[in-house]
Amino acid sequence: MYSISGRTAIAGIGATEFSKESGRTELQLAAEAVLAALDDAGLTPSDVDGLVTFTQDANQEIAVARETGIGDLSFFSRVEYGGGAACGTILQAALAVATGIASTVVCYRAFNERSGRRFGQPNAGLGGEPSSLGVEMSWHVPFGLLTPAAWVAMFARRYMHAYGATSEDYGRVAVAMRRHAATNPAAWFYQRPITLEEHQASRWIVEPLHLLDCCQESDGAVALVVTSTERARDLRRSPAVVTAAAQGSGAGQMMMTSFYRDDMTGLPEMGVVARGLWEMSGMSPKDLQTAILYDHFTPFVLSQLEELGFCARGEAKDFIAGGGIEIDGHLPVNPHGGQLGEAYIHGMNGIAEAVRQVRGTSVNQVPAVRNVLVTAGTGVPTSGLILSRD
Amino acid sequence: MTTTAGSAPHERLTALAERGMAMGEVRGAPAADPVNLPMIRHWTTAMGDANPVYTDEAYAAASVHGQIVAPPAMAQVWTMPGLGPREDTTTPIDEVLRALDEGGFTGVVATNCEQTYHRYVRLGERLVPATRLSGFAGPKNTALGTGYFITWLVTWYAGQEPVAEMMFRVLKFRPREEKAAPEERPAYPLRPAINRDTAFFWEGVRVGELRIQRCGDCGELRHPPGPICPSCRSANRAYAVASGLGEVYSFVVHHSPPVPGLRPPFVVAVVRLAEGVRMVGNVVDCPPERVRVGMPVRVDHREMDDELTLPMWVPREP
Numbered sequence: 001m002y003s004i005s006g007r008t009a010i011a012g013i014g015a016t017e018f019s020k021e022s023g024r025t026e027l028q029l030a031a032e033a034v035l036a037a038l039d040d041a042g043l044t045p046s047d048v049d050g051l052v053t054f055t056q057d058a059n060q061e062i063a064v065a066r067e068t069g070i071g072d073l074s075f076f077s078r079v080e081y082g083g084g085a086a087c088g089t090i091l092q093a094a095l096a097v098a099t100g101i102a103s104t105v106v107c108y109r110a111f112n113e114r115s116g117r118r119f120g121q122p123n124a125g126l127g128g129e130p131s132s133l134g135v136e137m138s139w140h141v142p143f144g145l146l147t148p149a150a151w152v153a154m155f156a157r158r159y160m161h162a163y164g165a166t167s168e169d170y171g172r173v174a175v176a177m178r179r180h181a182a183t184n185p186a187a188w189f190y191q192r193p194i195t196l197e198e199h200q201a202s203r204w205i206v207e208p209l210h211l212l213d214c215c216q217e218s219d220g221a222v223a224l225v226v227t228s229t230e231r232a233r234d235l236r237r238s239p240a241v242v243t244a245a246a247q248g249s250g251a252g253q254m255m256m257t258s259f260y261r262d263d264m265t266g267l268p269e270m271g272v273v274a275r276g277l278w279e280m281s282g283m284s285p286k287d288l289q290t291a292i293l294y295d296h297f298t299p300f301v302l303s304q305l306e307e308l309g310f311c312a313r314g315e316a317k318d319f320i321a322g323g324g325i326e327i328d329g330h331l332p333v334n335p336h337g338g339q340l341g342e343a344y345i346h347g348m349n350g351i352a353e354a355v356r357q358v359r360g361t362s363v364n365q366v367p368a369v370r371n372v373l374v375t376a377g378t379g380v381p382t383s384g385l386i387l388s389r390d
Numbered sequence: 391m392t393t394t395a396g397s398a399p400h401e402r403l404t405a406l407a408e409r410g411m412a413m414g415e416v417r418g419a420p421a422a423d424p425v426n427l428p429m430i431r432h433w434t435t436a437m438g439d440a441n442p443v444y445t446d447e448a449y450a451a452a453s454v455h456g457q458i459v460a461p462p463a464m465a466q467v468w469t470m471p472g473l474g475p476r477e478d479t480t481t482p483i484d485e486v487l488r489a490l491d492e493g494g495f496t497g498v499v500a501t502n503c504e505q506t507y508h509r510y511v512r513l514g515e516r517l518v519p520a521t522r523l524s525g526f527a528g529p530k531n532t533a534l535g536t537g538y539f540i541t542w543l544v545t546w547y548a549g550q551e552p553v554a555e556m557m558f559r560v561l562k563f564r565p566r567e568e569k570a571a572p573e574e575r576p577a578y579p580l581r582p583a584i585n586r587d588t589a590f591f592w593e594g595v596r597v598g599e600l601r602i603q604r605c606g607d608c609g610e611l612r613h614p615p616g617p618i619c620p621s622c623r624s625a626n627r628a629y630a631v632a633s634g635l636g637e638v639y640s641f642v643v644h645h646s647p648p649v650p651g652l653r654p655p656f657v658v659a660v661v662r663l664a665e666g667v668r669m670v671g672n673v674v675d676c677p678p679e680r681v682r683v684g685m686p687v688r689v690d691h692r693e694m695d696d697e698l699t700l701p702m703w704v705p706r707e708p
């Protein structure tokens with residue numbers, strides 16, 4: 001059977017600084033990141049013939065192409081479902097390159113998510129849209145259940161009930177991410193680690209989630225260059241080969257509010273992604289040296305460890321308490337500090353970190369990395385990648 | 391006393407309203423002062439509007455306006471009567487409002503206000519308001535009490551030229567007896583989108599029924615509802631009325647950020663109904679710290695405003 005496994009690679013990564021107020025438009029951020037990624041790869045804008053972004057991105061591909069001097073485009077595409085799109089953009093690019101639709105595709109995400117529209121703020125209009133999403137939201141918005149933190153908290157409470165997990169178990173994820181970020185100069189929380197006591201003392205956002213269970217809000221942009229593995233070998237950097245890429249949505253899926261199916265303690269859509277990744281790569285959890293797990297809120301890091309098979313159901317809390325996700329742990333998670341510590345760029349900064357881990361150039365480098373697993377937004381239809389050393 | 395369509399007080403009100411509408415547009419007294427910079431400065435300062443075209447002569451001169459103009463939203467300000475003794479001018483709405491007060495409809499709540507601006511007004515222009523009674527509807531049973539909706543249009547003229555318009559609608563209602571002071575109830579801001587797939591549910595809660603979609607062919611219960619039965623593809627939809635009993639399956643306590651229409655901390659739960667389906671709603675009449683997974687609850691339909699009723703959940707055990 002034809003497989004795209006190994007045919008494409010990420011050849012360049014680029015980013016703006018991560019801040020709370022970029023002071024420039026989202027289009028400028030996008031253009032800066034795209035140019036930085038092309039410079040990193042040793043390519044020029046005229047080499048690019050494809051662009052992919054999130055449906056939520058406010059910068060049209062044609063606008064980014066105009067600003068960066070990219071000429072003709074033969075491929076442009078967008079991926080749905082918020083942060084669940086992140087690895088999906090690479091999947092789209094890889095499909096286009098592997099099938100000859102495009103030769104060099106740049107995936108980008110740019111926003112002023114702190115100084116502009118903040119996703120964490122309630123939007124009373126969510127339920128008013130005469131769309132399938134608006135009707136779906138209408139079962140929740142009238143009751144004030146309308147922020148991402150609240151949606152995740154609903155799953156977190158059930159998970160605690162089912163497996164005896166505690167707020168401290170979630171807090172240990174935040175502490176680990178902030179510890180990693182503390183030694184990453186690009187991280188917003190560089191040199192600012194936290195203790196579990198500080199996590200416990202931080203104010204409630206939506207019980208059972210404290211403030212320090214929630215990722216930060218950031219301004220910034222990240223871009224990633226995808227081309228064929230063969231071509232990537234001739235470029236400036238060593239390729240991060242796309243060994244596997246997958247998207248996933250589960251039965252009864254909703255946007256952050258899949259309360260009506262199964263036992264509300266897992267992430268079935270991430271299970272779909274996991275099966276896709278293992279099948280395409282022929283690998284299993286033991287083949288991964290590090291993982292970038294989407295951490296907009298701490299509880300879903302536990303569920304992901306379980307869905308991906310790094311531990312059994314309900315045992316993630318023990319895996320984490322035993323130091324499993326630390327840099328020197330069994331599975332170092334988010335060496336850059338994740339979205340809790342580095343920045344919230346909708347998962348795209350995590351893919352960039354995975355590339356650095358494969359190249360061996362991360363500031364918090366995990367030894368002897370051959371394969372890195374990356375996941376995208378949780379609680380929504382999502383996606384994942386396995387990137388490998390050539 | 392009740393006022394129903396066909397009763398004598400109702401007929402009198404209707405006749406007065408018809409007379410008011412027949413008067414057409416009636417001009418009122420001109421503004422006490424022409425459009426002037428001191429009032430503009432007060433208003434823009436209070437509203438936090440720093441646009442210099444309203445206050446800076448040099449800036450305004452260089453703008454498309456060529457001179458200082460007043461903020462359009464000030465239209466009503468220019469002709470608003472002060473607190474002092476009022477010049478006796480009649481508008482087509484006065485008699486109807488007075489008759490409603492006399493008939494016991496003493497409560498008033500503004501329900502709609504829409505302004506349209508035709509052009510910017512300039513310093514020195516003296517505006518004249520003109521009022522037209524455009525709508526009268528009732529009696530209508532609302533959450534505030536029985537009442538009438540009265541709609542009027544005000545047009546502001548500079549000379550013969552209309553510069554701004556406003557549609558204004560109020561509900562004049564008879565305050566409920568049991569309430570010591572009539573509380574104004576603004577529209578609840580968190581509204582559901584309702585379409586033909588979901589209307590049965592929202593109509594149900596309004597009449598005190600918690601309805602669960604039931605497939606008209608295979609009988610499967612389903613919430614949230616949808617147009618096609620995922621089990622048998624039938625579009626033949628019916629519903630069951632739930633017992634209203636359930637238990638908390640999961641819940642959150644919302645503290646931050648502020649949510650319009652709700653006062654934190656408030657509890658939102660996924661409730662597992664006795665019929666098997668799950669449904670989201672608030673847990674009320676219970677301190678947040680007492681809510682537990684597995685807690686037995688029963689439904690309680692709460693009127694949020696004149697149009698929206700929400701199913702909420704109260705503890706079954708004291």
Ligand SMILES: [Zn+2]
Binds near residue numbers: 605606607609610
């Ligand atoms: Zn059926």
